[in-house]
Amino acid sequence: MVVLLQPVTLDSHLCVNPKCKPSPVLIPVVDLTDPDAKTQIVKACEEFGFFKIVNHGVRPDLLTQLEQEAIKFFALHQSLKDKAGPPDPFGYGGKRIGPNGDVGWVEYILLNANTHLSSTKTNAVFQQTPAIFREAVEAYIEEMKRMSSKVLEMVAEELRIEQKEKLSRLVKVKESDSCLRMNHYPEKVDDTTAKEEIGFGEHTDPQLISVLRSNDHEGLQICLKDGTWVAVPPDHSTFFVLVGDTLQVMTNGRFKSVKHRVLTNTKRSRLSMIYFAGPPLTEKIAPLSCLVPEQEDWLYKEFTWSQYKLSAYKTKLGDYRLSLFEKQLPFSISSV
Numbered sequence: 001m002v003v004l005l006q007p008v009t010l011d012s013h014l015c016v017n018p019k020c021k022p023s024p025v026l027i028p029v030v031d032l033t034d035p036d037a038k039t040q041i042v043k044a045c046e047e048f049g050f051f052k053i054v055n056h057g058v059r060p061d062l063l064t065q066l067e068q069e070a071i072k073f074f075a076l077h078q079s080l081k082d083k084a085g086p087p088d089p090f091g092y093g094g095k096r097i098g099p100n101g102d103v104g105w106v107e108y109i110l111l112n113a114n115t116h117l118s119s120t121k122t123n124a125v126f127q128q129t130p131a132i133f134r135e136a137v138e139a140y141i142e143e144m145k146r147m148s149s150k151v152l153e154m155v156a157e158e159l160r161i162e163q164k165e166k167l168s169r170l171v172k173v174k175e176s177d178s179c180l181r182m183n184h185y186p187e188k189v190d191d192t193t194a195k196e197e198i199g200f201g202e203h204t205d206p207q208l209i210s211v212l213r214s215n216d217h218e219g220l221q222i223c224l225k226d227g228t229w230v231a232v233p234p235d236h237s238t239f240f241v242l243v244g245d246t247l248q249v250m251t252n253g254r255f256k257s258v259k260h261r262v263l264t265n266t267k268r269s270r271l272s273m274i275y276f277a278g279p280p281l282t283e284k285i286a287p288l289s290c291l292v293p294e295q296e297d298w299l300y301k302e303f304t305w306s307q308y309k310l311s312a313y314k315t316k317l318g319d320y321r322l323s324l325f326e327k328q329l330p331f332s333i334s335s336v
Contacts, residue, residue: 042159049258050243052239053151058147081107084125087110087121106200114178147211152170180273182272196265199219208279212240221263253299303325
C-alpha cells in the first residue's frame with residue numbers, strides 16, 4: 001500500500017530547494033498486522049527513511065484525549081505556560097528552537113519519557129494541567145514505546161540481526177533516553193491573508209527513530225534523496241515513522257536519516273506529537289558488527305549517545321550533525 005505525496009515549490013526567501021517532480025511520489029504505508037510488514041519497513045527505511053503506519057493498535061480515544069488536553073495547555077494564559085519554561089531542554093518553549101539562533105512559528109513542550117528519571121521542568125508542565133493530562137501522556141508514552149520497539153524488532157528480524165531485541169532493548173530498558181515533544185503551530189488571529197511560515201526548519205532527528213502523529217492539518221514535508229521536498233497529507237488516525245541519525249550509523253548508512261520540516265498555515269493551528277526513541281546515555285553507537293564485520297568498512301566512528309546528543313545540541317537545526325563522526329578515508333596519491 002502507498003500514499004501519494006505531492007511535490008512542493010516554495011519562494012526562494014525560505015532558503016529551500018525548489019525542485020519539483022513532474023508526478024506524485026509514492027510513500028509506503030505499512031500495516032503492522034501484515035506478515036510482510038518487516039520487509040516493507042526495511043525497504044521504506046532504505047528508500048525514504050520514512051513510512052506511514054496503519055493498524056497500529058493505539059486506542060483512538062487515547063489519541064483524542066491527549067490532543068484535547070494538549071490544546072488546553074497551549075490555550076492557557078502565557079504567564080501560566082511560562083512557569084514551565086524556559087526549556088532546559090525539557091519544559092515549555094516558544095519560537096526559539098534550541099540555543100543556537102533557530103526560530104520558528106511554534107510553541108512546544110518537551111517531556112522526559114523516562115519515568116525513572118526526574119525532570120523539574122517536566123513536572124512544572126504537569127503542575128499547570130489537570131491530572132488527566134499527565135495520565136494521558138504516560139499512557140501515550142507506553143504505547144509509543146511499544147510501537148517503536150515493535151518496529152525495531154521487525155527491522156532486526158528482517159536484517160537477520162542475531163539478537164532480535166538488539167535494537168528494541170535500547171528503547172525498552174529503564175535507562176532509555178527517550179522523550180515526547182508536542183509542537184503547537186498557532187494561527188495568527190490578526191492576519192487577514194492565509195500564508196505559509198516556517199514552523200520548524202529542516203532537520204534530521206538524532207535518535208533511533210521518531211514516531212509522529214499530528215491533527216488533520218497539513219504542514220509536514222520530507223526531503224527525498226534528490227533534494228525534492230514533498231508534502232505529507234495529514235492523517236490524524238495514523239502514525240509516521242522517521243529514521244534517525246543513530247539508526248543510520250548502526251546500519252552503516254544503509255538506512256538514511258530523513259530530513260524534514262514543517263510549514264504552517266497561519267490561518268489554522270496545527271498540533272503534532274513526536275516520540276523520540278533514544279538509547280541510554282552510556283550506550284555505545286557504532287555500525288552493527290553482524291552487518292559490517294570489518295571495522296575498516298565502517299563509515300562512522302564509535303561514540304556514545306551522550307556524546308552525540310551533546311554534539312547535536314551545539315549545532316544549528318539544519319546542520320549535518322553526523323559529519324563530525326564520519327570516518328575519514330585514507331588519503332592516497334595515485335602513481336603517474
